[in-house]
Amino acid sequence: xxxxxxxxxxxxxxxxxxxxxxxxxxxxxxxxxxxxxxxxxxxxxxxxxxxxxxxxxxxxxxxxxxxxxxxxxxxxxxxxxxxxxxxxxxxxxxxxxxxxxxxxxxxxxxxxxxxxxxxxxxxxxxxxxxxxxxxxxxxxxxxxxxxxxxxxxxxxxxxxxxxxxxxxxxxxxxxxxxxxxxxxxxxxxxxxxxxxxxxxxxxxxxxxxxxxxxxxxxxxxxxxxxxxxxxxxxxxxxxxxxxxxxxxxxxxxxxxxxxxxxxxxxxxxxxxxxxxxxxxxxxxxxxxxxxxxxxxxxxxxxxxxxxxxxxxxxxxxxxxxxxxxxxxxxxxxxxxxxxxxxxxxxxxxxxxxxxxxxxxxxxxxxxxxxxxxxxxxxxxxxxxxxxxxxxxxxxxxxxxxxxxxxxxxxxxxxxxxxxxxxxxxxxxxxxxxxxxxxxxxxxxxxxxxxxxxxxxxxxxxxxxxxxxxxxxxxxxxxxxxxxxxxxxxxxxxxxxxxxxxxxxxxxxxxxxxxxxxxxxxxxxxxxxxxxxxxxxxxxxxxxxxxxxxxxxxxxxxxxxxxxxxxxxxxxxxxxxxxxxxxxxxxxxxxxxxxxxxxxxxxxxxxxxxxxxxxxxxxxxxxxxxxxxxxxxxxxxxxxxxxxxxxxxxxxxxxxxxxxxxxxxxxxxxxxxxxxxxxxxxxxxxxxxxxxxxxxxxxxxxxxxxxxxxxxxxxxxxxxxxxxxxxxxxxxxxxxxx
DNA sequence: ATAGGGTTAG
Numbered sequence: 001x002x003x004x005x006x007x008x009x010x011x012x013x014x015x016x017x018x019x020x021x022x023x024x025x026x027x028x029x030x031x032x033x034x035x036x037x038x039x040x041x042x043x044x045x046x047x048x049x050x051x052x053x054x055x056x057x058x059x060x061x062x063x064x065x066x067x068x069x070x071x072x073x074x075x076x077x078x079x080x081x082x083x084x085x086x087x088x089x090x091x092x093x094x095x096x097x098x099x100x101x102x103x104x105x106x107x108x109x110x111x112x113x114x115x116x117x118x119x120x121x122x123x124x125x126x127x128x129x130x131x132x133x134x135x136x137x138x139x140x141x142x143x144x145x146x147x148x149x150x151x152x153x154x155x156x157x158x159x160x161x162x163x164x165x166x167x168x169x170x171x172x173x174x175x176x177x178x179x180x181x182x183x184x185x186x187x188x189x190x191x192x193x194x195x196x197x198x199x200x201x202x203x204x205x206x207x208x209x210x211x212x213x214x215x216x217x218x219x220x221x222x223x224x225x226x227x228x229x230x231x232x233x234x235x236x237x238x239x240x241x242x243x244x245x246x247x248x249x250x251x252x253x254x255x256x257x258x259x260x261x262x263x264x265x266x267x268x269x270x271x272x273x274x275x276x277x278x279x280x281x282x283x284x285x286x287x288x289x290x291x292x293x294x295x296x297x298x299x300x301x302x303x304x305x306x307x308x309x310x311x312x313x314x315x316x317x318x319x320x321x322x323x324x325x326x327x328x329x330x331x332x333x334x335x336x337x338x339x340x341x342x343x344x345x346x347x348x349x350x351x352x353x354x355x356x357x358x359x360x361x362x363x364x365x366x367x368x369x370x371x372x373x374x375x376x377x378x379x380x381x382x383x384x385x386x387x388x389x390x391x392x393x394x395x396x397x398x399x400x401x402x403x404x405x406x407x408x409x410x411x412x413x414x415x416x417x418x419x420x421x422x423x424x425x426x427x428x429x430x431x432x433x434x435x436x437x438x439x440x441x442x443x444x445x446x447x448x449x450x451x452x453x454x455x456x457x458x459x460x461x462x463x464x465x466x467x468x469x470x471x472x473x474x475x476x477x478x479x480x481x482x483x484x485x486x487x488x489x490x491x492x493x494x495x496x497x498x499x500x501x502x503x504x505x506x507x508x509x510x511x512x513x514x515x516x517x518x519x520x521x522x523x524x525x526x527x528x529x530x531x532x533x534x535x536x537x538x539x540x541x542x543x544x545x546x547x548x549x550x551x552x553x554x555x556x557x558x559x560x561x562x563x564x565x566x567x568x569x570x571x572x573x574x575x576x577x578x579x580x581x582x583x584x585x586x587x588x589x590x591x592x593x594x595x596x597x598x599x600x601x602x603x604x605x606x607x608x609x610x611x612x613x614x615x616x617x618x619x620x621x622x623x624x625x626x627x628x629x630x631x632x633x634x635x636x637x638x639x640x641x642x643x644x645x646x647x648x649x650x651x652x653x654x655x656x657x658x659x660x661x662x663x664x665x666x667x668x669x670x671x672x673x674x675x676x677x678x679x680x681x682x683x684x685x686x687x688x689x690x691x692x693x694x695x696x697x698x699x700x701x702x703x704x705x706x707x708x709x710x711x712x713x714x715x716x717x718x719x720x721x722x723x724x725x726x727x728x729x730x731x732x733x734x735x736x737x
Numbered sequence: 738a739t740a741g742g743g744t745t746a747g
Binding site for chain 1: 738739740741742743744745746747
């Protein structure tokens, strides 16, 4: 009875492939033409069941097509589905095996292709010339040199090294495994010298930085194609030889080589990196001539070019003109804004990106986090932190950089505890993670924590670099730890063999100046191999102010003005020192110079983030929508401050010239406006965090101490160089900044 | 069917 059943119950895959209907019948079959347009795994499943219904699933042709689509489709990841289909096939033909090797090679676990190869060989099947390029690609991708060498052995044993594709794949496998010499041996050992093998070798030399050898090979290529030109040009770009890259591009154009998308992208990025905006514009017009203007990749590269050269309007225009923006388009423009220090704009573009439905990736976050850090936008920063943990964990390769960026963001936004938490939760800390944390502690005046971390770092076997020492020395200078500073500066050269740079000297001289050790500071300057910069003279000048040393101040100021004649701050600082000594003639003279030179002052600006919105205040600001309430609050604050015994220090009237313009009462200072707004916008007891672009003046510092006590609020203020934590009438800087 | 461009940012 069973034997008389229709043949359909017999597993059809047992039928030999000779049962396949003629190819042209298959090729025109409706299910298969559907396959070509299949864009999702779901519709693929539907087509698969269609194939089964129509009895096509017993044809190797249909199955190989199905598996191929699973494996190569750019629209979905059908690798696991391919495996499940493959496992139902009892006797796959070599085409199907090869397609599976291809799939494994393209998958994230490429080496698994080799296990499958062992399976195939143990079934007694032999590979063909198509098999090896896939296997070798797997070894190249997963950097499996040993396996690659074994495959090489198989190739030789079975005599497949005469095949062009196999030969080129071998070379590429060795190149990508960093075995350039072996690759060259394969290349030399055969008469086969095709352009593909040349190109693989060229990239090998380029990645090693040996552009001369690469060029020699390039010049040897009898018939160069566009890929070999591009490889050579991008090799130059990678190694920073922009001039050569652009020369070669010109040559390429003269030879009438057909330029492709990749050429354009590489050349535009060469222009961007070398700042060749003129050539960049020329290439831009070529791009339009060639009709590449609609390629997202090229337009993205152009956006990068104009952003880097400061032409943000052009970059924006190109961005707006893109009909299909991808994540890179957004990232590039956001990066352009942060590059130009337009942090607010960067954040608003980021918001727009989220509204548009584009998913930010690690690169987005790596340019948005510094913007948050600059603005003190901790709410957005926290949101990003959650997003990273939810969406980016494990799927991006930049996890360590992201965490480091979070450490920096939290520290700069005033939340050093959160910063420390991120640091402690990290599994793979890079040197820069340690450095970021040390800088965070230094910025917050927590020198002990910075040094504890330094010893922990050494215990973990992490070698400090020059940046680490800038962090440690600035921790000393923020806390006035002279002996520790001296010690660490000495050990830096003695123990760690790191030559001090300008920044290290800067910290030390600042420290010495603050301690009133001017002689020692000057001695240190004389031992320096480089010229001191404005920052150094400026810190000495401030030290003179602190210690009332007028004589030295004049000579330091001369140096400062010589180096930075256009820096208004130099003159103002000197003027303040004269004012302290009641040398009013000199004060007037400087004022005249400033007016004559037409030097404008940088307006003081403070910001506070309330409900994820950053509110900025400049001195005497009256443009805030809640202006009335803010000034009402200011009046109340003044009354309470007076009751608490606060007396504005009028001797500092001129000091204000340095940081902010004197305009009526003291309460107009931007930080006070921001604090008033913070007080009326948050629940009692909420911590306030203020970010200021200049240094905080002494009066505001005193007032803020009292406000923290009167209103029982912790106030964290970041000024240009450090943090002040105000609590119960005391500041963490111990009035030393 | 198969090989070569670290295809755009930072």
